[in-house]
Amino acid sequence: MTTQLGLPDDIQACLFDLDGVVTRTAVVHAAAWKETFDAFLREREGEAFRPFTDSDYDQYVDGRPRADGVRTFLASRGIELPEGDPDDPPDAQTVNGVGNRKNALLLQRIRTDGVQAYPGSLRYIEAVRAGGLRTAIVSSSANTVDVLRSIDAERLFDVRIDGVVARERGLPGKPHPDTFLAAARDLGVEPRRAAVFEDALAGMDAGRSGRFGYVVGVDRVGQSDALYAHGADRVVTDLAELGGRA
Numbered sequence: 001m002t003t004q005l006g007l008p009d010d011i012q013a014c015l016f017d018l019d020g021v022v023t024r025t026a027v028v029h030a031a032a033w034k035e036t037f038d039a040f041l042r043e044r045e046g047e048a049f050r051p052f053t054d055s056d057y058d059q060y061v062d063g064r065p066r067a068d069g070v071r072t073f074l075a076s077r078g079i080e081l082p083e084g085d086p087d088d089p090p091d092a093q094t095v096n097g098v099g100n101r102k103n104a105l106l107l108q109r110i111r112t113d114g115v116q117a118y119p120g121s122l123r124y125i126e127a128v129r130a131g132g133l134r135t136a137i138v139s140s141s142a143n144t145v146d147v148l149r150s151i152d153a154e155r156l157f158d159v160r161i162d163g164v165v166a167r168e169r170g171l172p173g174k175p176h177p178d179t180f181l182a183a184a185r186d187l188g189v190e191p192r193r194a195a196v197f198e199d200a201l202a203g204m205d206a207g208r209s210g211r212f213g214y215v216v217g218v219d220r221v222g223q224s225d226a227l228y229a230h231g232a233d234r235v236v237t238d239l240a241e242l243g244g245r246a
């Protein structure tokens with residue numbers, strides 16, 4: 001069965017990232033981050049500020065937990081902010097304040113435009129489950145449950161390790177492998193028998209350092225070379241390319 005799914009035949013479980021793999025929300029996150037960071041930098045540095053770019057998103061923010069994204073990007077510009085508190089207002093000059101601003105913009109965009117799933121991903125996940133493999137959703141996003149519910153896809157995953165669960169369990173986020181490892185453990189499957197599906201470079205790094213059996217890079221933005229460089233065994237532009245049709 002696994003060969004019909006485009007996977008090595010000893011794979012028993014599939015661990016899927018959410019944003020950019022299952023749903024078209026990676027671009028929504030990227031747009032909310034750009035709006036947040038450009039406003040922050042403009043206020044701090046005046047009109048001569050250097051805008052937040054796609055490459056900044058890919059390198060420093062994509063796939064990481066919210067606060068890690070704020071810290072990592074600002075550090076790349078030589079800026080360090082106090083942590084602040086989780087309920088800091090969106091205009092607070094703290095890591096939490098900047099993160100809260102971005103989350104408000106993200107939720108606004110999701111409310112206005114809704115969430116779209118990738119049909120090829122939903123079909124592939126159904127085929128994986130029909131083939132008797134177990135599935136997990138492994139996302140840094142604290143909005144995972146709401147996003148999955150909005151497309152009625154919670155039922156597709158036996159296990160969920162998201163931003164909320166990671167915080168509760170004290171798991172470091174991607175690029176560390178801990179959230180994927182926790183998902184494999186909860187499914188009762190050894191990492192070498194699990195496949196990781198990721199679109200973010202930080203997620204590739206997590207797949208490689210966790211020594212998972214197979215790592216699929218999902219290239220939605222033309223970064224196939226970078227996905228291979230960060231450890232992908234195979235890169236596809238849509239999960240339908242892997243197979244999965246009965």
Ligand SMILES: O=P(O)(O)OC[C@H]1O[C@@H](O)[C@H](O)[C@@H](O)[C@@H]1O
Pocket residue numbers: 019026029030061062063064065066069103139140141142143144163200
């Ligand atoms: O802010 P959230 O919804 O908790 O998401 C955290 C991160 O989740 C990841 O899935 C996205 O790639 C990042 O862009 C995002 O910052």
